[in-house]
Amino acid sequence: MIVDSVLNNAKAYLKGEVVDCCFAIDEGKIQKIGRETNMPKADQKIDLGNLLVLPGVVDSHVHLRDEDRAHKETFLTGTAAAAAGGVTTVLDMPNNSPLTMSREALSNRMRLAGRRVLVNIGFYSAFPAAPEESQAIAAEGAVGFKLFMAEQVGRLNINDDQAVKEALEVTGKLGVPVAVHAEDHDLIKHRVDQFKLSKRHDMAAFLKAHDEQVEFAAVERLLKIANETENARIHFCHVSTQKALDAVAQAKVAGKMVTCEVTPHHLLLTKDDYERLGVFALTLPPLRTKENVLALWSGINEGTVDTVGSDHAPHTLQEKDSASIWDTTPGVPGLETTLPLILTAIHQNRLSLARAVQLLSEKPAEIFHLADRGRLEQGRNADLAVVDFNLKFKIDAAKFKSKSKFSPFDKWEVQGKPVKTFVNGQLVMDEGEIVAKAGVGSVVRRLQS
Ligand code: DOR
Ligand code: ZN
DSSP: OEEEEEEEEEEEEETTEEEEEEEEEETTEEEEEEOGGGOOEEEEEEEEEEEEEEEOEEEEEEOOOTTTTTTTOOHHHHHHHHHHTTEEEEEEOSOSSSOSOSHHHHHHHHHHHHHHOSSEEEEEEEOOSSHHHHHHHHHHTOSEEEEESSSOOSSSOTTOHHHHHHHHHHHHHTTOOEEEEOOOHHHHHHHHHHHHHTTOOSHHHHHHHTOHHHHHHHHHHHHHHHHTSSSOOEEEOSOOOHHHHHHHHHHHHTTOOEEEEEOHHHHHOOGGGHHHHGGGGOOSSOOOOHHHHHHHHHHHHHTOOOEEOOOBOOOOHHHHOOSSGGGSOOOBOOTTTHHHHHHHHHHTTSSOHHHHHIIIIIHHHHHTTOTTSSSOOTTSBOOEEEEEEEEEEEOOGGGOSSSOOOOTTTTOEEEEEEEEEEETTEEEEETTEEOSOTTOSOBOOOOOO
8 A cells, every 4th residue: 555645753742652653644644653664655755853743733722813804814824823833723713703603604614714724623603692503503513612701702691690501501412612711791891891980091900800800700600500500511711810720620629521721821921021011912811920820830730721722812913002901902823832832841841741742732632522633643633743842943923924923922932843734644834834735724523423
C-alpha cells in the first residue's frame, strides 16, 4: 500500500510520553505510528527534524465573526491565525450577526465556513426560545450551546430560572454541553446604571461593575439550577476567580457533570496590567488580582481546570478605543499566542507537558465529543502541531494572521514556537507561512448518539 505521506524524525507526545517515531498518513487519518523501517511507501515524505509533535490544539472558545462582522475577522483570517498558532480545531461562539440560533443559521454558517477554513471548525448555538428548536439545532450538528448570563444573547430569558432549567434539561438529555459565560446580568446592570448616572466612564468603574462577586453570583445560580436537572452538562468558560473555581471544584466532588476553562490572559496577567495596557487588555471577565491568578494555577495543577481556551475575540483598533469605557468592545485575539505562552509556562515549570496537552487538546476534544481528534493515535485524524520547543522568539502582534493586530502579550519573549501545522494530514502552516488552500479544514458536527 502506498500512503499519502510519511512524516519522519518526530519526537511525538504519545500516551503520556515523548517517543521517537514516524507517522504514516492516509486520507487525512493517522494510518500508523512507528519506526522508520516499518513505514509504508508514501507519495511524499517530510522530515520533521526531530522536533516535538503534539496533537493540534482544540480551541473550544473562539469568535470568528464572519458573515456580517467580517470586518473584525473572517473564517479565512481566523483559521489562518489558528494554523499559525498550532490550533487545528476551533469551536466558534454564536454571538455573530446573524446570530447562530436556528437550524438555518447554523447550516448556512457551516456551508460558508466549509469553503473558507484552513483548520477544522465546529459551531455553538445560542439558545432559541423553544426547546424543540434546540433539538433541531443539535440534530444539525452544533457541538454545544452557549449561555451568556451577562446579557441575553439568544431568545432564552436568562432571568427565568425555570426556562434556563428546561434549556439545560433538553440539551443535557441530548448529551450536548452548555458553555457558560458566568457574570450576573442584574448585578452588572445595576452597577453600570449607577456609574452612568454619576458620569463615570473610566476603567475603575468598569472593573467594579464586573467584580469578583458578579462572576461568583452567576456560577452559584447556575449550579443551583443545574442541580435540579437530571442531565445538565455545564462547561464554565474563562473562570477568573478563586471563589468561582472553588464552587466548580465542589460541584465536581459532588459528582456533577461540570467542567471549566481558563484563558491564557487570566493566567498570565493581573489587573495591574491595565495601567500599562489599558483597553487593549480589556476582556470580560476582566483581569483579576494576583491571588486569583495563583488560584487558577492551582486549579490547573490540581485538576479542577479542564481546558485552556483562548477566547479569541477580535475587534478593530477603533472599536477598542472609544471615549467611554461602556462603548469599548472587550476581547483580545488569542489564537496565535496560546500555544507559545503555554509552552513557555512549561519551561518555567508552571505545568507539565502532559498537563498542557490535556488542557489544550485531549480534554476539549473529550468534552465536546470530538472522538476522532485531540490525540495522536492510529485511526484518528492527522491534526498535528509541530513545535520548536526550545526556540525563543518575541510575540509580534503586527504580524498576526488575525485581522486583530494587537495583543496584551505583544513583545513578550516566549519559548516554544509552532513551526508546522497539519490539518487532516495536510501541511497548512510551514515556518509561519500558510501553504494550503482554504477548505482543507473540515466542518465538525456533533456525532449523533
Ligand atoms: O471579552 C470578551 N469578548 N468576552 C465576551 O464574553 C465576549 C467576547 C466578544 O465576543 O468579543
Ligand atoms: Zn468568548
